[in-house]
Amino acid sequence: MSGDGTIGKACDVLDHVASFERPVRFAELLENSDFPKATLYRFLQSLTNQGMLSYDRDRQTYAPGMRLVRLAHAAWTQSSLAPIARPFLDALSQETGETVHLAQLDSSQVLYVDKRNAAQPIEMYSQAGKVGPAYCTGVGKAMLAFLDEDALNRAVSQQSYHRFTDKTLTSEKMLRADLDRIRSRGFAVDDEEHEPGIICIACPVLTSNGRMLGAISITGSTERMDFDQLEAWVPRLRRVAEQIGTEAQAWRFPETGQSSKNDRMLMT
Template sequence: MAGDGTIGKACDVLDQVAAFERPVRFGELLESSDFPKATLYRFLQSLTNQRMLSYDPERQTYTPGMRLVRLAHAAWTQSSLAPIARPFLDALSRETGETVHLAQLDSSQVLYVDKRNATQPVEMYSQAGKVGPAYCTGVGKAMMAFLDEETLAKALSQQSFHRFTDKTLTSEQALRADLSLIRSRGYAIDDEEHEPGIICIACPVLTSGGRMLGAISVTGSTERMDFEQLETWIPRVRRVAEQIGIEAQAWRFPETRQNASNDRM
């Protein structure tokens, strides 16, 4: 990113390697890179020397390195909602038998931080660790609906509004109208807006003062259910989201009782 200098460029290279989701050769990286050949090679060498990337000399491929894996694990443990939410997601998954997601916002996109597969798994885009669009996913809309106006305006400006299906919302005006409805009723839906045949209900994870921390969803397939069936789980999903919010607030903001009092004001 502009203004981030060498560190930002190195992070871009790490993102590029990770995006392949498999061992990748230098030539493949060069084809999709904005960097000149020598610059890209220099970053790859430096990142490999720092164990952020791993290089296989026999296959001549790069993969994320063990140092990066260790840092990712620390981030997952210390910064994500996943460890706190795990028992609640397990229980919700057992009760519903459907796919359960936990997500947080990452640069105005959805980062899936945990997932439980359905009893009868359905092929879909989302996986833990993947990034997806916010404007056309249940968890994304549930989170954006509870952002303050300044943060929301920035998030909206960064949405691509690409049409994935005939039901995708493709304008800021349409999305804002949907977000207003979500705020009033307390939950979001994805009516085949990102993937054909995939529907979901999602609730935001909030602190007691309304600070948005993430979102959870229950996702199903139109081959097995409709919204009337899926929406019967809304009270339970809302309650689980509240429980995660309470646990997260106690864990992440435990230093004073005054914080909790201020949140309620």
């Protein structure tokens, strides 16, 4: 539960409703809620009155409201790398024929902001708009590796280290060792660490001053490729990441001299 008072609690309720990925009844929300029945109902009513949630009287279900959709669209346009990166993702996807992801950090987790499916699509967890772990995904580790020290320490301390596969990094020590390797070679790999049979290479999207904005990856299946084939795309992936970083810096995240610590924290 959030510690940010009424606003934080309301955001928790919004997250809870959205987590079902379908319209949801009050009883379902109450079953897994930290709030008492009356408190949960009061938040749902307030959020519905504000247009942040919608309520279907016939089905008696709650779902994200149109006001939230408008805010999400504004955030996607103004704060996301996706509009800037779109032509670069299109070109990379067409060239490689593999799945391409674009991600940013959201509260020390990976937020997938855009995706291009492979010519021969494969089933995987990631979808645009979904949140995933940072410590065991290529894009997540690529972003963590290039955070400043304060932001990195904060993000590393918030990882869950749940074991998804036999190859998942399950401790801070293991993760930090891998992040050192990533900084040294300039790209990250996911060797079936999040999902069996899914491998990827990822590069950070950085400004010219090294500020981390996001990450981009190429993802494949072990059923039809190995790491040697995938890593052959690293030079191309690195160039695309640099192009997105340059474009983003010029149009969305311009450098205005030396940023303050607070500015850096906000941007990461």
